[in-house]
Amino acid sequence: MGDISVGACSWTDPELVAGGWYPAGRRDAEGRLRHYATRFPVVEVDSTYYGLPSARNSRLWTERTPPDFRFDVKAFSLLTGQPTRTAALPADLRPAGGSSWVRADDELRKEVWERFSGALAPLREAGRLGTLLFQFPASLAPGARGEAVVEECAERAADWPLAVELRHPGWWGEERRTATAALLARHAIATVAVDTAQGLPTSVPPVACVTSPDLAVVRFHGRSPAWGSSGPGAKEAKYRHTYTEAELAEWLPRLRDMADQAASVHVLFNNCCADASVRAAETMQGMLAGDAAFTLRGPRGVPR
Numbered sequence: 001m002g003d004i005s006v007g008a009c010s011w012t013d014p015e016l017v018a019g020g021w022y023p024a025g026r027r028d029a030e031g032r033l034r035h036y037a038t039r040f041p042v043v044e045v046d047s048t049y050y051g052l053p054s055a056r057n058s059r060l061w062t063e064r065t066p067p068d069f070r071f072d073v074k075a076f077s078l079l080t081g082q083p084t085r086t087a088a089l090p091a092d093l094r095p096a097g098g099s100s101w102v103r104a105d106d107e108l109r110k111e112v113w114e115r116f117s118g119a120l121a122p123l124r125e126a127g128r129l130g131t132l133l134f135q136f137p138a139s140l141a142p143g144a145r146g147e148a149v150v151e152e153c154a155e156r157a158a159d160w161p162l163a164v165e166l167r168h169p170g171w172w173g174e175e176r177r178t179a180t181a182a183l184l185a186r187h188a189i190a191t192v193a194v195d196t197a198q199g200l201p202t203s204v205p206p207v208a209c210v211t212s213p214d215l216a217v218v219r220f221h222g223r224s225p226a227w228g229s230s231g232p233g234a235k236e237a238k239y240r241h242t243y244t245e246a247e248l249a250e251w252l253p254r255l256r257d258m259a260d261q262a263a264s265v266h267v268l269f270n271n272c273c274a275d276a277s278v279r280a281a282e283t284m285q286g287m288l289a290g291d292a293a294f295t296l297r298g299p300r301g302v303p304r
Contacts, residue, residue: 002216002259003295005070005130006285007042008277009219009270021275030064037065040281041298042072042130044219044268049074049135051088052115058122068297070130071123072163072217072266076116078104079156080136081149090115113156124160130266131161131190131215138167138202138228142176147183154187163217165192172207184211190262195251196221202228208254210261218251218258220280222271240273243280248287256293264297 010016011032026035036043045053045061053073061071078084083101086094093111095102104112123129134153140146150164164184166172171180184191190212194204210216221227222241229238258265267284269277288294 001293001295002261002263002265003297004255004259004265004267004288005040005042005297006267006281006288007040007044007269008036008272008281009044009268010046010272010277011036011043012047013272013277015274016272016278019275021278030060033061033064037069039278039298040285041068042070042266042268044072044074044133044270046074048116049077052076052090052112053119055119055122058120062123062126062128065128067127069128070266071128072130072133072268073120073123075132075134076112078102078112079109079116079153080134081140082137110156117157117160129161130264131163131217132157133163133165133192133217135165135192136167138169140166141168142166142170142180146171150183150189151187154189161190161215162187163190163192163212163215165194165217165219167202167204169202169204172205172209177207177209181209181211184209188212188214190215190217192217192219193254193258194219194221195223195247197223197225197227200225200228206251206254208251208258210258213262215264215266216258216262217266217268218255220267220269220271222273222276223247236273239271240276241271242276243269243271243283245283245287248280248284252287252291255288259294 022032022035083103086100086102140149170176191209193208195206197203222239224238224241226237255265269280271277288296
């Protein structure tokens with residue numbers, strides 16, 4: 001059976017930093033990461049979705065965490081077809097015309113990938129990269145175009161560990177599920193299963209599908225009824241949820257099945273309001289540690 005690593009989707013979220021989870025004296029950039037790494041064995045880097053990473057940060061992340069700590073790095077928005085703020089690009093890549101938003105052509109996407117992947121080289125070379133997470137927008141529907149986008153992603157990032165979250169619910173509908181799994185398995189791309197509110201037009205079903213022998217990923221987004229909403233304050237409303245033990249327990253059989261099929265399973269909490277994500281991660285760690293069926297990585301599991 002594969003091992004399970006539990007963590008959060010950010011260690012730098014402003015609400016988390018402002019709360020009381022980080023002890024006094026550990027609230028600077030270095031102290032936060034070092035403290036986080038004493039509690040969990042994996043973290044998702046979400047800042048790389050909003051701006052390109054730097055090789056310097058990759059080296060610092062490696063230096064500030066134990067040798068078996070892993071970083072799942074979220075792909076820059078432009079690489080997933082999302083509209084991207086022009087200001088998020090390096091100055092020399094910003095198109096002329098003064099537009100606030102940019103959509104990439106093939107040439108720009110290729111250059112951005114070279115810089116993105118190059119900045120992560122120190123992390124990868126140190127063996128500390130868990131996976132690259134490509135979160136595709138809900139506008140990417142299943143079909144020929146959607147499949148082509150996923151295929152292009154796999155070709156661009158060949159030889160990199162990849163995980164894909166498909167946010168259009170149609171990808172995982174009963175009539176499409178097998179074809180979606182086959183598409184990802186063809187490239188050994190790890191499927192990202194999600195937990196989120198059900199019964200909404202944007203709800204992705206909680207399908208725990210394993211398409212890579214190396215890794216499976218689950219992201220817990222919370223179960224707010226505001227999931228899928230937009231407008232002022234929507235982001236905070238979408239992710240505002242405190243998981244109960246009963247809600248987390250629903251996933252134990254699914255996690256057991258995933259661990260039976262993949263060498264590693266990463267369980268990441270994205271309900272990033274105040275300290276809800278790390279508290280839920282701590283609860284999940286405790287539940288897994290108390291179940292002999294699981295091999296848990298990190299401070300409460302396998303010795304590091």
